[in-house]
Amino acid sequence: MRIITTLGAAVAAILLLPTGAHAQNSATNRSPLLEQVAACRQVASDAERLACFDRAAGALEAAERQGEVVVVERGQIREARRQLFGFEVPALPPMFGREDAAERIDSVETTLLSAAQGADGKWFFRLADGSEWRQIDSDPVRFQNRAGTEIRVRRASLGSYQLTAGRSRAVRVKRQ
Structure with missing residues (x-):
């Protein structure tokens, strides 16, 4: 029984990519491979249930080896x-x-790598987390343009984002 419980826990951690023969069932939003494993739980006889799990696990493992299934934590x-x-x-x-x-991620905190003002007067920010943001409002930006300055980017209204550098006022930005 421990084998079945462990298999069930492992299968619960699987993300199935909708490609090829293993496309997700739109009615259940689950892969047929995962449906096969789940169906094995309904088999009454221990020997038949174990055989069912062995077949389903084998198919799941083969799909993982071929790149049809990816395990993601x-x-x-x-x-x-x-x-x-x-x-x-x-x-x-x-x-x-x-x-x-x-x-849900509502904000990220990182540090400034660099910032530069474009010909249009708007700022472009490169952050330590690899993201790049561009100012989209026309308000003047006053901050200490120094690598290592603490940066916070947060969700704002209507799908926009605001970037705060140190203790400066927020600047409306868009991810590049």
């Missing part, structure tokens, strides 16, 4: 969401699983 998903903070990518949320309010 929740921490990796959180980090991917953090790295994508500021980008509007509507196709990614289903691939990265359900996002509840507790996991």
Whole structure:
């Protein structure tokens, strides 16, 4: 019974990519491979249930080896969401699983690598986390333009973002 419980826990941590023969079932939003594993739990006889799990686990393992299935830990998903903070990518949320309010990223804190003012007078910010942001409002920006300055970018109203450098006032920005 421990084998079945462990297999069930492992399968619960799997993210299935909708490619090839293993495309997700749109009615259940689950891969047929995962459906096969789940269906094995309904088999009454211990020997038949174990054989069912062996077949389903074998198919799942083969799909993983071929790149049809990818195992992703929740921490990796959180980090991917953090790295994508500021980008509007509507196709990614289903691939990265359900996002509840507790996991939603509303701000990131990092440091400034560099900042430069463009010919149009608007600022471009390069941050230590690898992100790049461009000022989109016309308000003057006053801050200490020094590498290492603490930066906070947060969600604002109507899908916009605001960047604060040190103790400066917030600047409306867009991810580049």
